[in-house]
Amino acid sequence: MIIGVGTDMVDIRRIEKSAERFKTAFYSRIYTDAERAACDSRAGRKKISAYAMRFAAKEACSKALGTGxxxxxxxxxxxxxxxxxxxxxxxxxxxxxxxxxxxxxAGFRPVVNVSLTDEYPYALAFVVISAEVE
Ligand SMILES: CC(C)(COP(=O)(O)OP(=O)(O)OC[C@H]1O[C@@H](n2cnc3c(N)ncnc32)[C@H](O)[C@@H]1OP(=O)(O)O)[C@@H](O)C(=O)NCCC(=O)NCCS
Structure with a gap:
């Protein structure tokens, strides 16, 4: 059964500006080391798009959790x-x-499903949290 849904759309240019303005502080506040390594391995514009999609995923997930x-x-x-x-x-x-x-x-285990997409200048994420019988 579905126990949470969340979506978020991000302007990639906004992420780029925050990254330029706050530099390492931006990345270290938002992303784990593994996320940074994965995004930094992308070439050219794909790199900032990868960061933006993951930013959107976090906001979408926080909405699916019902907290922000x-x-x-x-x-x-x-x-x-x-x-x-x-x-x-x-x-x-x-x-x-x-x-x-x-x-x-009780008696269920949570599954966090996520889907990401981008079409410059936007990145979008959709998160569905479901509970499956253990
Ligand atoms: C929930 C949250 C993620 C919304 O993100 P946002 O980018 O400000 O706004 P969005 O337009 O994407 O989403 C707004 C909608 O989220 C939904 N929402 C608000 N609180 C929510 C909650 N607790 N759970 C699920 N959804 C929620 C609402 O539908 C809201 O629209 P409404 O007020 O018109 O009903 C926001 O509360 C939050 O925690 N933002 C943190 C942002 C931040 O710290 N940015 C700093 C960037 S470095």
Whole structure:
């Protein structure tokens, strides 16, 4: 069953400006080391698009959790990764994981599904949290 949905659209140029203005502080506040390594491995414009899609994913996930970036849910608690196939996944830790566990009914396990896309200058993410019988 579905227990949360969230979506977010980001202007890639806004992410670019924040990154230029705040430099390392921007990246280290929002992204985990693994996310930064994955995005930094992309060439040219694909790099900032990768950061923007992952930014949107975090906001979408925070909405699916029903909190936003509040109530102990922080940016780096929601880590984007990819399966070997390229499919995006999100790994939750800290306050986001606590919230996810609180949302999940007893006897179920949570699954965070994520889909990302970009078409310059926009990046978009969609997150669906479901609960499956253990
Ligand atoms: C929920 C949150 C993620 C919304 O993000 P936003 O970019 O400000 O706004 P968006 O236009 O994407 O989304 C707004 C909509 O989110 C939804 N929303 C608000 N609170 C929500 C919550 N707790 N759970 C789920 N959805 C929520 C609402 O539908 C809202 O629209 P409405 O007020 O007209 O009903 C925001 O509360 C938040 O925590 N933002 C942090 C942003 C931030 O820190 N930015 C700094 C950049 S470095």
């Amino acid at each position: 970036l509040r109530q102990g849910v922080f940016w780096r608690d929601m880590e984007n990764a990819n399966l070997p196939s390229g499919q995006p996944v999100m790994r939750l830790t800290g306050g986001a994981l606590e919230r996810l566990r609180a949302l999940t009914p």
